[in-house]
Amino acid sequence: MDPFVVHTGVVVPLDRPNVDTDAIIPKQYLKSIKRTGFGPTLFDDWRYNEPGEPGMDHSKRQLNSAFVLNLPRYNHASILLGRENFGCGSSREHAVWALTDYGIRSVIAPSFADIFFNNSFKNGLLPIALDSAVIEQLFRETEAQQGYQLTVDLPNQQVVTPSGQTFDFKVDEFRKYCLVNGLDDIGLTLRHADEIRAYEARRQQQAPWLF
Amino acid sequence: MVAAKTLYDKVWDAHVVRQEADGTCLLYIDRQLVHEVTSPQAFEGLKLANRQPWRTSSMLAVPDHNIPTKDLAKGITDPISRLQVETLHDNCREFGVTEFNIGDPRQGIVHVMGPEQGATLPGMTVVCGDSHTSTHGAFGALAHGIGTSEVEHVMATQCLIQKKMKNMLISVDGKVGAGVTAKDIVLAIIGEIGTAGGTGYAIEFGGDAIRALSMEGRMTVCNMAIEAGARAGMIAVDETTIQYVKGRPYSPKGDHWEKAVAAWQDLHSDADAQFDRVVRLDAASIKPQVTWGTSPEMVLPVDGMIPDPAQESDPVKAGAIRAALQYMGLQANTPITSVQVDKVFIGSCTNSRIEDLRAAAAVAKGKKLASNIKLALVVPGSGLVKQQAEQEGLDKIFIEAGFEWREPGCSMCLAMNDDRLEAGERCASTSNRNFEGRQGQGGRTHLVSPAMAAAAAITGHFVDARSL
Numbered sequence A: 001m002d003p004f005v006v007h008t009g010v011v012v013p014l015d016r017p018n019v020d021t022d023a024i025i026p027k028q029y030l031k032s033i034k035r036t037g038f039g040p041t042l043f044d045d046w047r048y049n050e051p052g053e054p055g056m057d058h059s060k061r062q063l064n065s066a067f068v069l070n071l072p073r074y075n076h077a078s079i080l081l082g083r084e085n086f087g088c089g090s091s092r093e094h095a096v097w098a099l100t101d102y103g104i105r106s107v108i109a110p111s112f113a114d115i116f117f118n119n120s121f122k123n124g125l126l127p128i129a130l131d132s133a134v135i136e137q138l139f140r141e142t143e144a145q146q147g148y149q150l151t152v153d154l155p156n157q158q159v160v161t162p163s164g165q166t167f168d169f170k171v172d173e174f175r176k177y178c179l180v181n182g183l184d185d186i187g188l189t190l191r192h193a194d195e196i197r198a199y200e201a202r203r204q205q206q207a208p209w210l211f
Numbered sequence B: 001m002v003a004a005k006t007l008y009d010k011v012w013d014a015h016v017v018r019q020e021a022d023g024t025c026l027l028y029i030d031r032q033l034v035h036e037v038t039s040p041q042a043f044e045g046l047k048l049a050n051r052q053p054w055r056t057s058s059m060l061a062v063p064d065h066n067i068p069t070k071d072l073a074k075g076i077t078d079p080i081s082r083l084q085v086e087t088l089h090d091n092c093r094e095f096g097v098t099e100f101n102i103g104d105p106r107q108g109i110v111h112v113m114g115p116e117q118g119a120t121l122p123g124m125t126v127v128c129g130d131s132h133t134s135t136h137g138a139f140g141a142l143a144h145g146i147g148t149s150e151v152e153h154v155m156a157t158q159c160l161i162q163k164k165m166k167n168m169l170i171s172v173d174g175k176v177g178a179g180v181t182a183k184d185i186v187l188a189i190i191g192e193i194g195t196a197g198g199t200g201y202a203i204e205f206g207g208d209a210i211r212a213l214s215m216e217g218r219m220t221v222c223n224m225a226i227e228a229g230a231r232a233g234m235i236a237v238d239e240t241t242i243q244y245v246k247g248r249p250y251s252p253k254g255d256h257w258e259k260a261v262a263a264w265q266d267l268h269s270d271a272d273a274q275f276d277r278v279v280r281l282d283a284a285s286i287k288p289q290v291t292w293g294t295s296p297e298m299v300l301p302v303d304g305m306i307p308d309p310a311q312e313s314d315p316v317k318a319g320a321i322r323a324a325l326q327y328m329g330l331q332a333n334t335p336i337t338s339v340q341v342d343k344v345f346i347g348s349c350t351n352s353r354i355e356d357l358r359a360a361a362a363v364a365k366g367k368k369l370a371s372n373i374k375l376a377l378v379v380p381g382s383g384l385v386k387q388q389a390e391q392e393g394l395d396k397i398f399i400e401a402g403f404e405w406r407e408p409g410c411s412m413c414l415a416m417n418d419d420r421l422e423a424g425e426r427c428a429s430t431s432n433r434n435f436e437g438r439q440g441q442g443g444r445t446h447l448v449s450p451a452m453a454a455a456a457a458i459t460g461h462f463v464d465a466r467s468l
């Protein structure tokens, strides 16, 4: 996993609540057995005028010029600004893979669905929950100023605006540690293999029908 | 004195392997269910890191999302779907994981198969790379969906890295009226608390109306906990639970059975347990429900009117209503019963069990599909459900009424196979998500109970199934 430390990038505003994982990556692309290549089909139904299928050359498809991701001013955006309950719906990690493959490093929204939130950390995508009033302000500033950028500083847990205003955000210590160091958490867990075995032995005594 | 605990606290505490200073825990997982869509990258990760699964006997695999529901003899014609199903099969063979493959009567939707086999037991921790794993909470298990990285993590370590969620009790008090089903109860709950209402919580469903439900009804309710934002929904163990579990292939036997039943008696919240949030609903006021929009919280009682964004003071919500009306092709302030449907889907891990099929068949019996219905599908949740239904003659009732009787799988719940809506088509569906494009790009989904879906098929529009 790529470490996440400090990132500065263009912000793209996606102004709708309850953006679900079916919208982030439609089901036909879940047939892939790979983790990569989902970027061109991120927000597929909204991004293109015609329905898409796996195996197409997506660079030849007609873009929906009204969709915010397609506006030239948000080219190369790497921070997505969202509304309430971002990432609700299914557990598909493909939603996170699509965002990261497209180039998004952080999603900033008032709230996130739990599974999406979890999946993000496993893939170096930083989800940041900020107060609704702050999100409102960020939407206004992003829309008012072409090329608007934010800096996300994970070690200091701050979002910094172009004018130098800072907003603190919360993140679990353990998740921060893994993200900053780009660590594989399976390796970390296996350091406790003895404890897992000891638990299993105890549990097998108490509840033998589970084994 | 021992502090009073909720059901969630009890199951959680019994599974903590270790806890970090910040509250992050390693939680032991008893059962991992696996399907073809969210596992290939996890198996690949194991192979790349040269790791073995920790305990293959905890795993049970089944292909479901991509399975065609007709002409199974031809196999899967879509090469990409086929590769995904074959990849699951190859991985299961390579790692020694039990799989119920196509053609095996036990094959079916993962959340139907698990409980049917007794692979989901009270007090277990159950995970699957699928958000509707919440279904299994009906057994007093702590069950939730996980992403593919977590699937790999559980395969490799038998544990999940987790922080404890908060406790919410949703109590449905009193008795529901005749003809009001588990699906109506859970849709009414989501209408009440919203699709993000349960975010960060494990929900326990309680109250007389929940206690009165069969296990299948309880599964329908817990299935949609995720649609209320909660990863896990749970229901206390009682005699109904124990009777359901008894004698199933993976259930404990003999001595173990006695011991297990004794242990399960404690799987309920203590009387004075504290919840972080309590929501109460009056069961008697719940009517059959129909969703009108593109989120499960956009739901109405069947005698309701489609909402008007002009009446909504919150601008973000008003915008969402406007967008949903436009996508759904609906007019504000019209009765939901005036809305005509094109297709009907009876199936999915929410409503494809035998009781669901019986309820739909009771409505369809001796009637015919309305002339405007282009297709009405009945897709049993598993091969065993299908066999049972055929023994009861339900297949004949459906076929005579004009429904198509199909092979088990996820089917038009998410349209990864050929069963789907075309753009602009409207569907009465017993599934769990009415998101844009869920059942096919541009398709319009209305979530209802099996009886309500059958009633829409017969009349051609939404109607109170109790009035037929």
Ligand code: SF4
Residues within 6 Å of the ligand: B064, B065, B109, B110, B111, B130, B132, B348, B349, B350, B409, B410, B413, B414, B431, B432
């Ligand atoms: S039936 Fe639908 S919701 Fe259930 S597991 Fe299959 S696709 Fe998911």
